[in-house]
Amino acid sequence: MKVFGWIAPVQVMPVELQVKSCLWLAAGMALSAALCWLVLDLLALPQFTEHSAIIALLTIFWLITLFALSILFKRMQALHAIGALLLLSISGGLLAASLFPLQFCLVLYGIACGMFALGALLAHFFGDRLRNGRFYWLLAAAGGALAVAVNLALAGDAAQWCASLFLVALFSLLSARKSPELLDSARGLYRQQFVTVQHCATRGALSIWLGAATAFLDVMQMLVWLVTSGSSSSSR
16 A cells, blocks of 8 residues: 555646646747847847946856856755846846847747747647657757748848747757756656646746756857867968
8 A cells, every 4th residue: 555645746747847848938938038128129228238247247247147056956945936037137148238239139048939939739639749859850940930030021131030030940959958857857756756847837938048048059169179179270
């Protein structure tokens, strides 16, 4: 006989985790886009784009936030993960507003938000039939189609096209890569303590966001290395 079996938590469901993780990511992207619009359009604060000191401070704040959340991730509960998502959305939105024009920020965050919102719908209605990674192929296809449609409608330049397609590929690949880890951690949490699916979903969304930010930094470091090595070799 199973002791206390009547109070055992419900078995974790991959579909429900996918839906709620996508919704949290979409909400975070929407918050970042709203901050960019608030700073660059509604309040029209010129210091965000004209003063290099503010840009440097926002960059340092974003890097410290990323480093601290990566260290504290394993100890986070649901409310901590929600707060971390808000902090990442706010710091990322403010940093983007200081570096890029408004349309560029809104297009990128809007495409990412739309991709995860469509992913939540796909997981909700067809999640049981989308196994063996097919959900993430559809997520990437939906994000790519959305990026093409938005850039065609707005006549985006080459930088906007490349950035939006890169963002779709980055988040799609990371979502697929983090999926087994998310399910394993959710099962482990259920075995150790009584937690909700919402708890696991917020941690999963935060894990994807942290992974995307870390991968972005790695790409930037690689580009800087390529540029510096190319310039040094040409000067010889």
